[in-house]
Amino acid sequence: MAQSQELVILHFNDVYHISNTNLIARFATVLSNPDYIAEDSPSSSGLDNNNILRIFSGDAFSPSLEAAVLRGGHMAPVLDGLGVDAACYGNHDFDFGEVRLIELARQTRFPWLLANAVSGKDGNRRLLAGDREYLVKEVAGYRIGFFGLAGTDWPSNCQHLPECTILDPSTVAKKVASHLRLSEGCDLVIAITHMRLVDDLAVANATLSGAARVDILLGGHDHHVVRRAVGDNNPDPNTLQSGCDDVANISNFRGDVRVVKSGSDWRGLSILRLQVGKNDQINAFISNISLQQIIDLEKLPNYNTIPPSPQVLNALHTIHDRIENNVQRPLLHTAVPLEGRSRLVRGEETNLGNMLADATCAFYNCDIALINSGGIRCDRVIESTTNGTAPLCIRDVIEICPFDNAFVVKRVSGHVLVEALENSVSNAYSDGRFLQLSVGLCVTIDWTRPEGERVCSVLVSRAQDDTPQQLDREQIYIVAMAAFIGSGFDGYSCFQNTETLIDAEGAVTDTNLLLEMFKTARADADHSELDIADDHTSGIRRARRAVIRRFHTDGLPVVAPVVERRMVAV
Known part of the structure; x- marks a missing residue:
């Protein structure tokens, strides 16, 4: 058996406002090195930055006062400053129309994914807003496949969604996951979703094994910090985990977690540490998952000692200057x-x-x-x-x-x-x-x-x-x-x-x-x-x-x- 590798996934979702510059700049620092959430100084052993993936699960360009002024243009430089590796669109990202979303997405340096939202008829279908069906990344010698999923409720709560069809998330998940494993040679498959928890659970239960297995679903849309392990089918996003009533600001879990959601507006953050190995250096498997979830970053005991990211602070100051000029129109x-x-x-x-x-x-x-x-x-x-x-x-x-x-x-x-x-x-x-x-x-x-x-x-x-x-x-x-x-x-x-x-x-x-x-x-x-x-x-x-x-x-x-x-x- 090959020596296992630790892969770290930092996940967040549903960020709208940029008025709290210190919070966002400190959030960026934690994304660059999650050891900053420790009460002591960051671990001297450090993390291999090449083994860290930063994933965003949609809703950034709207709604907010900043979005109303700049039509979503406030968020692209912020997300880029966070080093995001992959993201899926959220329903509110379409608030200014598909053409504007294409413009905004092109201002970011990372790919946007969505596999089950399509426009047009069979034989002439296209994905929305220039997104991609899936992404394959090489990390620590492993091929990891990512794809995005939109929720079945999008047509009923998204005023500006272009005419499209939201394909069944479970059906699409099985199809894309199988393609990623069998045709793209992926060792792990991760879904980045912007769906209600009930949709996430349906996908998780439909993709438990075989070539169609989805190892983890990283979700948005519900503005709650959530985790669900195998067998935990509680559809209420207000519940962090079934049977877990008293939750501290930092919640830890170890086990076969399937669904993760990470709050909203720069306060919530999930840190997944995956121990990944290969049997006979052929079949990859996850031997251990450790999940740490922050409910509210500002309530960390050492919050004020986390240095704000200078890069993100500068980006925020520039955006606020643009907003100030615009509000005088x-x-x-x-x-x-x-x-x-x-x-x-x-x-x-x-x-x-x-x-x-x-x-x-x-x-x-x-x-x-x-x-x-x-x-x-x-x-x-x-x-x-x-x-x-x-x-x-x-x-x-x-x-x-x-x-x-x-x-x-x-x-x-x-x-x-x-x-x-x-x-x-x-x-x-x-x-x-x-x-x-x-x-x-x-x-x-x-x-x-x-x-x-x-x-x-x-x-x-x-x-x-x-x-x-x-x-x-x-x-x-x-x-x-x-x-x-x-x-x-x-x-x-x-x-x-x-x-x-x-x-x-x-x-x-x-x-x-x-x-x-x-x-x-x-x-x-x-x-x-x-x-x-x-x-x-x-x-x-x-x-x-x-x-x-x-x-x-x-x-x-x-x-x-x-x-x-x-x-x-x-």
Whole structure:
């Protein structure tokens, strides 16, 4: 038997934001030498860097405020600075369309993989965004095959995915793994996935042995630190490992691990150490797997002693300079002052709240949109700009909605809607739960009545020219709202068990909606090519028609929202 070799795989997934420069720069240092996570200084024995592989499991170019400004261009230099060896695309990497993703992928020096997402018909199929079906790397004398897998849920939660087919992950995994072993002579086969855990487990169980064996699945999409060994089929990604309830910040495991996921946003990291040997120097096998998973890098006892990577720090500073230049770009005019003071937004109808609600309702073409006032954060009156003052810029829009909150769409009964409106005007209304309402909804309230009985009447019109009708408590309405309240926060538990038509994964965010609505308004008016994804275009155009009143002489759009007695106190 040949002497075994230690191969080290460093895995991470789902990274979006780059505001925490010190965290990312220290993350890069740990990727260069994982011994830095030890409480002592890095091991003097050191690691053979040629035996380390750095794998990324998708979702980097979107969504984030940085992505909204630079259309994903903030992330390529960061990923390159981390020395990534191979990656798979995530569903959000398509948020700016396939053409833009191709541009972004070409800015990186490592290959992107995805074997089961194909466009076109049989006989004329192609992979998406210039990706590769598989990759073979020579490491420490072993041939290791990698391939990527997309989840079966992508078409339902990826607004900007091009027309394509997501082939069954298990079927494709067996086919590609067999090819890698039999035709490419690979000793090990590793799947890089961006799927829900239930898909990962299905693939893991379908590829346990033979030429189709997949040795390890390194996954993303679920933003949790997860591991599953052979026989552990728990589909809940909130559970690190079945039977493991009390988990420290660093969790260790030794055994036949099959599925690994590594958290999100630069905090989670998995370190796999594989002892690999060959029988009679022919058949490779893994004799031992040791897995160390960091739940939150910032909570390491020696976090502050990890030196930040100078290369990554420099890249981040350059990107932040680009963002700073971009946020000063003129975006729109307002013909009237926009009321954004928190003390007013959180207790009464405002024209700024109406504009946000109308844009959201029009984008989704739904019956009603509800804006929780806590998501409006500028805390000032934005003065009119049509009298010769400077137009509003991207920074002003981000200041209004800085959280990049996703808007989900739900089926809501009239009964539940009244319950939500009562919560909006409960005694805790000033904490941000007060709702700004879209056009077509008129609510009369009496602040002198007891909490829970303040909503006197609700009138609804489903089209602009419809006569308002009394709300039917048994009727179902299609309602857009921030995922924050749709998940039950701020007292909106009434929404938790309602049917979700568009979840947060496939939703537009408040920041992106405003930026896209105004950034390309002039192009839309001129009927020229829009710089947004095709399947997104109609919603953006509807939103523009709902809020843009005219165009200024400088070509920028002009808004002029008004207060329309949508929330009336008696």
